[in-house]
Amino acid sequence: MATTSASYFSAAFVFLVALNFLSFQVMAASGHAPNDSDYLGFMLNLEYLDGEFYSYGVFGNDLDSISPNLSQGGPRPIGGQKANLDPLVSEIIKEFAYEQVGHIRAITQATGGFPRPLINFSRALFSLLVDLAVGYPLLPPFDPYANTVNYLIAAQALNYDGVVGYVYINANLNTDAANRLGASLLGMKAGQNAVVRALLYERANQTVAPYNLTVADIVSRIAEFGNKVTRGGLEEGIIVPITLGAENRTVTNVLSAILSIPITVGDENRTVTNVLSADVNSLVHARTPCEILRILYGTGYEGLYGGFFPKEQMAKLQRSALSLLEIPISKSTLSL
Numbered sequence: 001m002a003t004t005s006a007s008y009f010s011a012a013f014v015f016l017v018a019l020n021f022l023s024f025q026v027m028a029a030s031g032h033a034p035n036d037s038d039y040l041g042f043m044l045n046l047e048y049l050d051g052e053f054y055s056y057g058v059f060g061n062d063l064d065s066i067s068p069n070l071s072q073g074g075p076r077p078i079g080g081q082k083a084n085l086d087p088l089v090s091e092i093i094k095e096f097a098y099e100q101v102g103h104i105r106a107i108t109q110a111t112g113g114f115p116r117p118l119i120n121f122s123r124a125l126f127s128l129l130v131d132l133a134v135g136y137p138l139l140p141p142f143d144p145y146a147n148t149v150n151y152l153i154a155a156q157a158l159n160y161d162g163v164v165g166y167v168y169i170n171a172n173l174n175t176d177a178a179n180r181l182g183a184s185l186l187g188m189k190a191g192q193n194a195v196v197r198a199l200l201y202e203r204a205n206q207t208v209a210p211y212n213l214t215v216a217d218i219v220s221r222i223a224e225f226g227n228k229v230t231r232g233g234l235e236e237g238i239i240v241p242i243t244l245g246a247e248n249r250t251v252t253n254v255l256s257a258i259l260s261i262p263i264t265v266g267d268e269n270r271t272v273t274n275v276l277s278a279d280v281n282s283l284v285h286a287r288t289p290c291e292i293l294r295i296l297y298g299t300g301y302e303g304l305y306g307g308f309f310p311k312e313q314m315a316k317l318q319r320s321a322l323s324l325l326e327i328p329i330s331k332s333t334l335s336l
């Protein structure tokens, strides 16, 4: 089974996942504590991911076409293409692509960076993600590049992980310089995600043609699917039950926030726990690197690369230190 895309977890795909175990190597962690460069390096992967998706969406080309050699010679992404965007969204995504050039440069200047990992943006991969999220195969297959709303749905699914990733890593950074950089990057990433979610919210009741599903339906099913695959349980759609809305006074959820998140830092375990307390403070969710890898690898397991990052380069932080962040999941516990 060569295709990495068929590996998102779901009852129907468990047999494919089993086959995937044969073609992916489980990585061992070397066991040293992650430092600031490791954490920011992990986020650099996500900055490349978002940046390339924006760059292909508006220019039909990679970030090197904006800033020569930004990728440091990393392989060109697979399957990206220019999206059929309306003029307003096209301008916004173009700005995001330029912003991503700056973010990649900033992390590279601070940490040395590394060449862009191989990224897979093929339509088939997005289509599988959406099929698994909605629970049945959409016909024709979901195409993220076909129109504005499809592209926004896909962009939200990707850039949300950047927001929650920064929330997690920022709580673990040690130096002032890294803290300043992490906070600035979180600000921008959260802003990009909020703009995309607001654009989706504006279209919430619109049907995603030709499917019998609204934008709000698909976004919340992707969120629920992400929670299932990451085993994190934190992401929400753009319209929610009132008990999940800010201060219990709204069903809109343009910004996906959560009940308070106690963050324990200062020891090697560095856990972020999501406690559903009565104390609703509208704080942004956190996702650990492991949780993010489970969904972006498309395997449900942080030790098995695939999906959007089909090669091992993504595993910089993971190789060095991830075993300290979370107890590795054994294969036998993988089914959801």
Ligand SMILES: *[C@@H]1O[C@H](CO)[C@@H](O)[C@H](O)[C@H]1NC(C)=O
Pocket (backbone or CB within 6 Å): 002, 003, 004, 005, 006, 078, 079, 120, 121, 122, 124, 125, 310
């Ligand atoms: C990219 O994803 C597509 C769709 O899942 C898959 O067919 C293809 O093999 C993937 N490419 C790589 C290099 O993993």
Ligand SMILES: *[C@@H]1O[C@H](CO)[C@@H](O)[C@H](O)[C@H]1NC(C)=O
Pocket (backbone or CB within 6 Å): 035, 036, 037, 038, 320
């Ligand atoms: C951080 O750890 C990495 C290995 O994961 C190492 O290559 C790098 O030199 C370390 N950086 C600092 C500033 O200690």
Ligand SMILES: *[C@@H]1O[C@H](CO)[C@@H](O)[C@H](O)[C@H]1NC(C)=O
Pocket (backbone or CB within 6 Å): 069, 072, 073
């Ligand atoms: C591109 O970046 C790589 C890695 O930093 C470097 O080795 C190479 O010389 C650069 N190429 C150009 C044309 O600048």
Ligand SMILES: *[C@@H]1O[C@H](CO)[C@@H](O)[C@H](O)[C@H]1NC(C)=O
Pocket (backbone or CB within 6 Å): 201, 202, 203, 204, 205
């Ligand atoms: C969506 O439809 C619901 C119920 O019909 C309505 O209350 C809400 O205002 C609509 N939202 C948007 C963003 O159009």
Ligand SMILES: *[C@@H]1O[C@H](CO)[C@@H](O)[C@H](O)[C@H]1NC(C)=O
Pocket (backbone or CB within 6 Å): 212
């Ligand atoms: C579309 O979905 C609605 C609500 O889920 C359902 O009532 C309706 O029968 C569906 N229509 C078609 C053509 O599938």
Ligand SMILES: *[C@@H]1O[C@H](CO)[C@@H](O)[C@H](O)[C@H]1NC(C)=O
Pocket (backbone or CB within 6 Å): 267, 268, 269
């Ligand atoms: C981390 O968690 C493990 C498992 O719960 C525990 O055995 C270990 O003592 C903890 N390490 C620290 C430094 O608290």
Ligand SMILES: *[C@@H]1O[C@H](CO)[C@@H](O)[C@H](O)[C@H]1NC(C)=O
Pocket (backbone or CB within 6 Å): 243, 247, 248, 277, 278, 279, 280
């Ligand atoms: C909102 O409702 C939930 C569930 O009923 C409750 O636990 C929570 O305390 C309420 N939040 C506020 C701010 O009233």
